[in-house]
Amino acid sequence: MDFHLTREQEMVRKMYREFAETEVKPLAEEIDEEERFPMETVEKMGKLGMMGIYFPKQYGGAGGDVLSYAMCVEELAKVCGTTAVIVSAHTSLCCAPIFEHGTEEQKMKYLPDLLSGKKIGAFGLTEPNAGTDASGQQTTAVLDGDHYVLNGSKCFITNGTVAETFVVFAMTDTKLGNHGISAFIVEKSFPGFSVGKHEKKMGIRGSSTCDLIFEDCIVPKENLLGKEGQGFKIAMMTLDGGRIGIASQALGLGEGAVNEAIKYTQERIQFKKRLSQFQNTQFQLADMHTRMQAAQYLVYAAAMKKQNHEPYSMDAAMAKLFAAEAASDVTRRAVQLFGGYGYTREYPVERMMRDAKITEIYEGTSEVQRMVISSHLGVK
Amino acid sequence: MSTFNNTDLAAFKDVWVFCEQRQGVMMPTSYELISEGRKLADELGVELCGLLLGDNVEGLAKELGGYGADKVILCESPLLKEYTTDGYTKVICDVIEEYKPEIMLIGATNIGRDLGPRCAARLHTGLCADCTHLDVDMDIYRDFLRSASTLPEEKIAGLNSAMVLGQKHDVSRDLKMTRPAFGGHLMASIICPRFRPAMATVRPGVMKKAPFDQAKADACQIVKPNFSLTEADMSTQVVEVVKAAKKLVDLIGADVVVSVGRGISKDVQGGIKLAEELAEVLGGVVGGSRATIDSGWLSADHQVGQTGKTVHPKIYVALGISGAIQHKAGMQDSECIIAVNKNETAPIFEIADYGICGDLFKVTPMLIDAIKAAKAAK
């Protein structure tokens, strides 16, 4: 296994880091406090190719690779969990399924605007009664001449209020269970489509999360993604890729907290010593860094397998499981090292701790990841 | 250039100072350089000559004598009214070729640093930029090194020559031009051993202005050489000259400078306001570290440090400034340095006369009150 980044990957990481430090970090506290979606940042990222990193240039992508995408989410998450998930959900959950399952016409129609960041993408699978059990879809799609009619609702949709293009799942045949689920590309402007209430969340508060409502929503027949009945497969494949994005987000959050803790413990004096001079601090930081480093290897390995078109479903699940739990643990420990100041909003670690928690939940909870991994092991 | 042989060192003598004026007003650095040039001329036993270009600026010439110029070479033309690279370079190079000075000093202003390198390139000679110290006499130079460097005594005492093109070159009559490099981390003394004139641009505010002497001003001789300059010699056109509407901060002339740094980031306006209040109580002005200028919190005229202004006020207060070396380079010669910083290990405390480890937003208001009270009690 090659643990060396290519010169392009080194360069792109440097660029992400400069961008994150200069453009993203200064907004992180404000967008969390005000629950504001950082549209200005998305515009800048779009111009720099960050909204379509690993897609071919012919569709308006930047011509990069999957690892460069993972590193982007990671570097953004080091300073702002919200900005990281915007890129992750847009890329992995909307651009990727259109690129991987769309017809040439669909790709030419939707990808250029998405990959250039002119439009933001989102993914509608989760429903009030179909969370971890995604097969329990209640949204229906009925073919009526040259279009489908969708009815139902989706919830907890990341980028929901700002997205213009959605990959949405609905039952085209309720009798067939998983095999009756189909995927559609839905535009915000389609009649009968609306977005519902904005969720108030514990973390990633600048990210927009809302319900999607379909009331006799008219979706042209040519917007069926894949074939009828392939929806569940498309959803699962999409989530495999999405897990690399969320694992990268978790990775960045944990690494960001380690960076903050290293800085703070070298400044803070107690008992006439810098906190960093206490062995407890040193050991804590050593453990925290080690966990994040291990997470990074898992995440990068999954990204490289996806890039090389090798099976990566289990790798992505392991990366997300480990990185998310490591991020939750490491951010919590960082708050502890900061003591009372860590609990205040004057320092970023409490935000990182709140942001990290969601990585254990969305795009498959840690429990789901364990199901995926154990099933790959053949453990029944 | 046929008669001008700039390697015939013996043919060159006298110290010249380019005396920059803008809109008929002498730049203060011209007086500083005349004062410094006087010392160098005395060390060499030669005359000090001011070089003044402009249109209708003869009235400024005599005053240069009051600070030490033996004579002033005056070149006047409507084409020299405003500074242009081409016009000034041509006239200066022509008179240098005619009179052959051995040293040429120029103030390191935005104009001096445009003019100096262009002239040096045309004359094929060496130029040392933005100097902070100049010496000719070796004993004086060695004393300077003893106080301003960490060089060991044996190295300083043994310093009298340099290897130039494989030959030992006696530097006793060379101008030793000392300047900071690498953001002030290193100092270097530069010589121009093979060509004349040796040229230096000198950082404004560093050299001390001598007391004015009316008798010397009256005795100053004015020389008006012949020179030719036509529109055809000039390839740029000055459309307008605009003075900044806002009064710029006079950091160099201030007795007290209260500077802010990155530490004000959580409340920039509040931090600047506190600095202004403290500056007002102390009778000074507000400055800033490079971070505050780069972030756009303060305009560039406030910048103290290697790439900003060099200040040596009676009191320098550093609020939330960590003390990066390039900042220290611009203020470490202040008479009394007071630093307030949250971080006890901030390098600023290494050079501060008085340090308080604390939050500037809490400490500064208390300090303002305490200083007001202490002044009132006097």
Next chain:
Amino acid sequence: MKIIVCVKQVPDTSGKVAVNPDGTLNRASMAAITNPDDLNAVEAALALKEQTGAEVVVVSMGPPPAEGMLREIIARGADRAVLVSGREFGGSDTYATSQILASAISKIGVESEDIVMCGRQAIDGDTAQVGPQIAEKLGLPQVSYAAEIKKDGDTLTIKRMLEDGYMTIKVKTPCLITCIKELNTPRYMSVDGIFECYSKPYEVFDYNTLKDDPLIDPTTIGLKGSPTNILTSFTPPQKGAGMMLEGADKETCEKLAGILAAKHII
């Protein structure tokens, strides 16, 4: 139309800087960055490229690893790069450097509508000399300290900053401009640019490439061609630490005010 931008790779002096025991700089301990003012020159060139379709050629003198920096500038949007590199060029002062760069720029070719751009100064030496000296060697008009550049046909209108205001200067191409940070905010590299930068044209000019230029002569380049010599370099002594006051409360401030008053500092 072509815009040739001169850039330099410099040690990042804004962070911690290590000095060797002999008083020289420990360059290995410092990150190599693109000189900040040069990035403003690059940005100005790229902005003009967007306006006019000009080709942007970036040129640097330095050791072979400077290729990384040049590739990064291509990733920002430059079209091609030239590295001027050779043992013969080592030890050059600003004068000799200007001669070498001027000859490299001549080789690239300066035509009637072309512009040469430089940063105002490099943070390692802070001399601000190379730009004007290249202009002199190429016989080009120069405008330094540019804070605004407008192009209309072959005429550039430039806001040239002074300490106490500015001048507005008109100059015709070809010319050389030195740029300051007030001019613009340099763009980032783009992801697409990064993944393409190693496939764009990149040339190295060594001594043999340039030796036929009249500016290049063993006596005008490198250490031998440098009019200035370093007599000595040294580190300034650290001013001794003063007094750390106990606490950070009202009492501390009163104590400090008391000391300042007693010493007649206030």
